[in-house]
Amino acid sequence: MAKKPKRAGRLVDLAARLVAAPYGHFSLTAFAEAYGAAKSSISEDLALIKDVLEASGRGTLRTFPGAAGGVRYEPWLPRPEAEAFGEALRAEMERPERLLAGGFVYITDLLGRPDVLSRFGRLVATAYGGEEIDWILTVETKGIPLATAVGFWLNRPVAVARKASQITEGSVVTVSYVSGTTRRIQTMSLSRRAIPSGARVLIVDDFLRGGGTIRGLWSLLDEFQATAAASVVLVETPPGAPRLVDGVRAAVRLTRLDAEAGVLVAEPGDLMHDYRAALLKIEGELKKEDAALVDPEGRPDDGAADGKRRERRDAVD
């Protein structure tokens, strides 16, 4: 009886530490020392936490074997929360008071809301957490909160391109790009120190219209011998002209923007597809893991491993 509360406290403490630092690396040895427990006990705790997180769709724990071994929390946005977020974004984007003069759309409020940023960050982390990503890149000003949120949930550094060259950035690389909407030539700069050569980069921005800004960011990456692993935005709007880029994923898409009539029509964007595809892949891997707990021929073993897993799963029902 004396050991039970001890384990409960350790489980809560472990879960709190891991969940507060997504993609943060924790050493099993350090955990064992901190709790004065055997590594095998910590491993059992982690297995239970992993099952609970997976069962609730909040993420998983990935363990790394070996001397430098450890564990990290990989966050997912639970499916019901993702669907609700997609629907909430759609409804938000259809509010006619968002229409501004010149056919612009007001979304500044959304970019300042922690609930929107947290859900967007976890949506992107779920969709691209399986990809090799070293860095996040955005461009000032309104992409920054989104990129910061993605950086938090993926635990990756964020670089910010500036539209005007800044003295506080040191030496910079500057590229010219053509706005897809206005066809004007603009420049953006990135500090030489901002991104290491050869990095795989996730591009994050607020709006996709003509695609000129994203193309500018891609050509900036070229200058750093870096590559775009994926490009995501919060909102996609109908381009006035043929779009300059392909493959950019938006959380929500405006399909109609009629400033005269005061009508905005929106639907979930392609980012939702990437999210669902990533989740299906993850679920497939989990099933394979479950299958690996029975014998290699696929026949059930004595049931011990399966029973153990089921018992852990039962812990959340």
Add this chain to the structure above:
Amino acid sequence: MAKKPKRAGRLVDLAARLVAAPYGHFSLTAFAEAYGAAKSSISEDLALIKDVLEASGRGTLRTFPGAAGGVRYEPWLPRPEAEAFGEALRAEMERPERLLAGGFVYITDLLGRPDVLSRFGRLVATAYGGEEIDWILTVETKGIPLATAVGFWLNRPVAVARKASQITEGSVVTVSYVSGTTRRIQTMSLSRRAIPSGARVLIVDDFLRGGGTIRGLWSLLDEFQATAAASVVLVETPPGAPRLVDGVRAAVRLTRLDAEAGVLVAEPGDLMHDYRAALLKIEGELKKEDAALVDPEGRPDDGAADGKRRERRDAVD
């Protein structure tokens, strides 16, 4: 024996939900329904989670009684992590390669690092979580990641003042301010929709030099009939002239910036004092809570309540 794993899983799930959404409001009734458990069981779980979080210095749970009752997680940065963060910031700021032409200091890398942002956010959340704060305000560009992090850990919306008036902001309020360093007159604008009238606002920025920008933000707040609850920055540098503002708190302070000699000297800033003061106040309240578990005259009761609390505390040792 059958109930034990069930409770362990529920504890982990509850902890994961609460910790992933700082200052998010959760209903006890919804928890009880989700787990098919009695509200009293949920309350016991929350009491254990609260004790574990407090014992590790990671925060506390605050419960709200009544029909609209619920619980929320209030994050703290643990003291050892705060001290290590202060020391790491000091060491970072003293790296001579941060010196740029014109006596500027390169800190863009720090503003993109999720570990720095998470610690800064929790430091500020610990220091001012007890204050009445409705909104966060910053000014583009480099204050935005810091403000976004603070917004996440305090679950408050973030407004961003723009240095040039933007068509995508709708109607704006514009104020002029004098740069404390260059003495030039500049303007900043904030969307009319950005902050509600009468709000109590936490101001967040990257640098404090002459204080002109912060004073500009204060006069912007005046226009919204809003008040500054506190003003914080990451780095304070020696002002070239008498500073235009008082009471701004920095996480780290440059005491010497010698561009000729290539020398930077730094020390922990006043924000660390506010953090420690807030933590002492919190610890005092926890002691009072503990004392309230014995009888009002301060004599120990039959030991049941005290023993119960001690048992929960033991859960993390």
